[in-house]
Amino acid sequence: MRSLARACVSAFRVSTRMRVVSPWAYLNWLVFPLLFASVGLFVLSRPGAASSHVAYGILGGGLIGYWSVAYLDGGNGIQDERWSGTLEQIFAVPTPLWVILLGKILGSLLFGILSFLPTVAFAYIGFHAALPHLDPLRFVVSMGVLTFSFLAISLTLTPLFALWRSAFTMLNGFELGVYILCGFMFPIALLAPWAQGLAGVLAPTWGARALYGSTMAATPQDLAAWWLASIGLSCVYLVGAYFAYRLVGKRARISGDLALA
Amino acid sequence: MSRVAAEAAVFARSTYLQYVALFQWASVRGYLAYKVLLPVTQIVFFVELGVYATGRQNALYFALGNAMQITANAGIFGVIATVANERQYGTLPLLLASPANRLVTFLSRAVVNVIDGISSVVVGLVVVTLLFGLDLRQANLPLLGLCVVVISISTAGLGLMFGSIGLVMRDAIILANVVYYVLLIVCGINFPVSRLPGALQIVSYSLPLTRGVQAARDAAAGASLAHVGGLLAGELAIGLVWAIGGYALFRALEGYARRGGLQEAY
Amino acid sequence: MAAAAIEAVELRKTYVTTRGVFRRERVERAALKGTNLSIGRGELFGLLGPNGAGKTTMVKIFTTLLLPTSGLAGILGHDVVKDASAIRRRIGFVFGGERGLYWRLSGLDNLRYFADLYRIPPEVSRRRIPELLERLGLLGRERDKVEHYSRGMKQRLHLARGLLNDPEVLFLDEPTIGLDPVGARELRSIVRELADAGKTIFLTTHYMFEADAICDRIAVINHGEVLAEGTPSSIKRIVENQGVVEFEVAAIPADRLAALRALPGVSSVAVADHELAQVVTVHCARPTEVMTQLGVLLEGIPLQKVSSREPTLEDAYVQLIGESA
Numbered sequence A: 001m002r003s004l005a006r007a008c009v010s011a012f013r014v015s016t017r018m019r020v021v022s023p024w025a026y027l028n029w030l031v032f033p034l035l036f037a038s039v040g041l042f043v044l045s046r047p048g049a050a051s052s053h054v055a056y057g058i059l060g061g062g063l064i065g066y067w068s069v070a071y072l073d074g075g076n077g078i079q080d081e082r083w084s085g086t087l088e089q090i091f092a093v094p095t096p097l098w099v100i101l102l103g104k105i106l107g108s109l110l111f112g113i114l115s116f117l118p119t120v121a122f123a124y125i126g127f128h129a130a131l132p133h134l135d136p137l138r139f140v141v142s143m144g145v146l147t148f149s150f151l152a153i154s155l156t157l158t159p160l161f162a163l164w165r166s167a168f169t170m171l172n173g174f175e176l177g178v179y180i181l182c183g184f185m186f187p188i189a190l191l192a193p194w195a196q197g198l199a200g201v202l203a204p205t206w207g208a209r210a211l212y213g214s215t216m217a218a219t220p221q222d223l224a225a226w227w228l229a230s231i232g233l234s235c236v237y238l239v240g241a242y243f244a245y246r247l248v249g250k251r252a253r254i255s256g257d258l259a260l261a
Numbered sequence B: 001m002s003r004v005a006a007e008a009a010v011f012a013r014s015t016y017l018q019y020v021a022l023f024q025w026a027s028v029r030g031y032l033a034y035k036v037l038l039p040v041t042q043i044v045f046f047v048e049l050g051v052y053a054t055g056r057q058n059a060l061y062f063a064l065g066n067a068m069q070i071t072a073n074a075g076i077f078g079v080i081a082t083v084a085n086e087r088q089y090g091t092l093p094l095l096l097a098s099p100a101n102r103l104v105t106f107l108s109r110a111v112v113n114v115i116d117g118i119s120s121v122v123v124g125l126v127v128v129t130l131l132f133g134l135d136l137r138q139a140n141l142p143l144l145g146l147c148v149v150v151i152s153i154s155t156a157g158l159g160l161m162f163g164s165i166g167l168v169m170r171d172a173i174i175l176a177n178v179v180y181y182v183l184l185i186v187c188g189i190n191f192p193v194s195r196l197p198g199a200l201q202i203v204s205y206s207l208p209l210t211r212g213v214q215a216a217r218d219a220a221a222g223a224s225l226a227h228v229g230g231l232l233a234g235e236l237a238i239g240l241v242w243a244i245g246g247y248a249l250f251r252a253l254e255g256y257a258r259r260g261g262l263q264e265a266y
Numbered sequence C: 001m002a003a004a005a006i007e008a009v010e011l012r013k014t015y016v017t018t019r020g021v022f023r024r025e026r027v028e029r030a031a032l033k034g035t036n037l038s039i040g041r042g043e044l045f046g047l048l049g050p051n052g053a054g055k056t057t058m059v060k061i062f063t064t065l066l067l068p069t070s071g072l073a074g075i076l077g078h079d080v081v082k083d084a085s086a087i088r089r090r091i092g093f094v095f096g097g098e099r100g101l102y103w104r105l106s107g108l109d110n111l112r113y114f115a116d117l118y119r120i121p122p123e124v125s126r127r128r129i130p131e132l133l134e135r136l137g138l139l140g141r142e143r144d145k146v147e148h149y150s151r152g153m154k155q156r157l158h159l160a161r162g163l164l165n166d167p168e169v170l171f172l173d174e175p176t177i178g179l180d181p182v183g184a185r186e187l188r189s190i191v192r193e194l195a196d197a198g199k200t201i202f203l204t205t206h207y208m209f210e211a212d213a214i215c216d217r218i219a220v221i222n223h224g225e226v227l228a229e230g231t232p233s234s235i236k237r238i239v240e241n242q243g244v245v246e247f248e249v250a251a252i253p254a255d256r257l258a259a260l261r262a263l264p265g266v267s268s269v270a271v272a273d274h275e276l277a278q279v280v281t282v283h284c285a286r287p288t289e290v291m292t293q294l295g296v297l298l299e300g301i302p303l304q305k306v307s308s309r310e311p312t313l314e315d316a317y318v319q320l321i322g323e324s325a
Helices: A002-020 A023-044 A051-074 A077-083 A087-091 A097-113 A116-127 A136-163 A165-173 A175-181 A193-200 A203-213 A223-255 B003-022 B028-054 B056-088 B092-097 B102-132 B141-168 B172-186 B198-206 B210-220 B225-258 C055-062 C084-090 C107-117 C122-135 C151-163 C181-196 C208-214 C232-239 C254-262 C287-297 C313-324
Strands: C004-019 C025-040 C044-048 C070-075 C091-094 C169-173 C200-205 C217-222 C225-230 C243-249 C266-273 C278-284 C304-309
Touching: A002 A097, A002 C107, A023 A051, A023 A097, A023 A116, A023 B028, A023 B172, A051 A097, A051 A116, A051 A136, A051 A175, A051 A203, A051 B028, A077 A087, A077 A097, A077 A136, A087 A097, A097 A136, A097 A223, A136 A165, A136 A203, A136 A223, A165 A175, A165 B028, A175 A193, A175 B028, A203 A223, B028 B056, B028 B102, B056 B102, B056 B141, B056 B172, B056 B210, B102 B141, B141 B172, B141 B210, B141 B225, B172 B198, B198 B210, B210 B225, C004 C055, C004 C200, C025 C055, C025 C200, C025 C217, C025 C225, C044 C055, C044 C181, C044 C208, C055 C070, C055 C169, C055 C200, C084 C091, C091 C151, C107 C122, C107 C151, C122 C151, C151 C169, C151 C181, C181 C200, C181 C208, C200 C208, C208 C313, C217 C232, C217 C313, C225 C232, C225 C313, C232 C313, C243 C287, C254 C266, C254 C278, C254 C287, C266 C313, C278 C287, C278 C313, C287 C304
Parallel strands: C044 C200, C044 C217, C091 C169, C169 C200
Antiparallel strands: C004 C025, C004 C070, C217 C225, C243 C278, C243 C304, C266 C278
């Protein structure tokens, strides 16, 4: 058990070290969130805007950055080993692949959560926008629940991206669709009923909802239910991930394409 | 074959090859993802954001602005992507060492992207009109179409500048990504340019898209060509300035590369 | 199976790929066609064959990276299909080349990372890593990034990584490819030392002299089939009763070549194109007879550097490969 934990921590350290020197990483956690935050703040923080609008303007950019890093960086955990030519080596070690990927994804998430720093600072400095209300404890718990949902999704996406290149292409194309359905910058109540139904099966939707709920003047009654919904869905994804990993292992060993980019 | 016909043949062949050989999404799924899904979801995202902030009556404002901005996708990314791909496949030095007419090669890249840009906008607008039930009965549709064409051309001019930068900058595509989203902020796509600080407004009017989006909005409200002619002329002029600048930079960099200054770029 | 370190019984591997975009065609390629091998503990075994013979496929099956299509493969008594995790703890493998290391990390960081992935206790890796660095001549450069290492250094780092878990069985896939002669020789002597220390080593190569120099036993493979197996001396005996006649010509016409092949006692004729001439190598039972016939057979064609010699292991290899082509 200790040796597995050590392997996980090692994967976390190594991937973080390599991420810090990659220009794309900065694009995802710093530049894009700031750009989206700018548009969001201009649109949402007009004089006289409702406090809920302001909250979306302040936190929306950070959420977008966090999600982008989680799925782009975390989700490509297997693919980037393939691109760096080390996939065969890590595939054949005694440590299970998912333990190594867990370490890498935790590194991605740490990087991603940093998106909140520049965006919140920018909101305050550029627009004098601050969260009018905040329940710190519920906010932290909601952030934890959201993080768990991103972790579950990244762990699920990693084998899927390795199995089907087109999955990555499609998700890339649908990136803003995720921002819409998960309610990162505006509530999903705006959407058509069918879209809201679709949004409801996404774990981050409930996490984001709880996060914004903790910034309201009157904390919603359903916060705990939203946490549970998010955690429950995340667990369902993890079950799917388990089968996806087995499939990756089997397919890779049959086709022998671990060495191919 | 006369000289003109020969150049035209080169132009046509070059254009076709740019498209087929060098576009990254050379598959149905790739096309769907980057040329349909991405533009449509961008428009939907900002329309919903705008509706949340300002009410459903303003949906058309956001839809039009973002639909026009989508053309910049083809214009900017298209040229940079072809340069980046040529570098990746190792054909960039070959291109620069060839006797090909530079202007013809340069322009052939832009043509593909203009056509691409127009198609993206059309798809985006059609989807969004249906999704949000936008009312275009008052719109001067032919003029709106003209605005789309003009914006496609002017943003391709911007793309040519970045394509030239892409000759020397290895990660130029990162710059292209940033510029694409900066356009969302400074070109009056989602909020009036007047809300920006003064200095930034100068940037707004130095870029393509700003005047064209304004013209498109006026066209959607039923304006005539006489009303928006000045804006469209200004839009074309700005695009031309960027294109000329891009071409000059391209020739300058080429000369510099030949004198041995840019070996690392390849 | 208990006695053998590495065992293969009727091992087969067929790759299935699809060709074409609109009308997908299913293409099967048999990389291994029923291979049988048994390698004892402590042996240094060499697998020889040209590119595409099936060497890497076999190594990947043994190292649990690839599943066989049929047949059995076992390492230290464990089945590669069912007991992959038990095998992974006890083997090391080195594929070499430019890939397989994290370029942006130092050599030391690469080793530390893989030590953790191999679940080696920290107190063990703290001692073992410096020992490996010293033994493989990387001490002093371990903190440099791998991207600044020479080809030879990268290969040695690969070997260090392969030895981190002190494996009982070590797989080396073309370990000296791309190395300069000095570097290659150094690596070969390290490999021999490891075998002498009791490790079982399975080495693939297409350099005959390498196998002859260090291996206890070798097998020659081509088109997925083992053509011959044994000690270097026993393989040489394939060409024992053969002599070799060699000569140079500007160009040998096809009809004369056919006539040469048809001579009694001639088992194979190989033609190698060099810059200014062709070198023709004739394996035959009675070299003297062949030499006397050459003048008649190749009348009108100037011959140069005609010689006859004893066959080498390389000749045996060329004959085996040539026959199987």
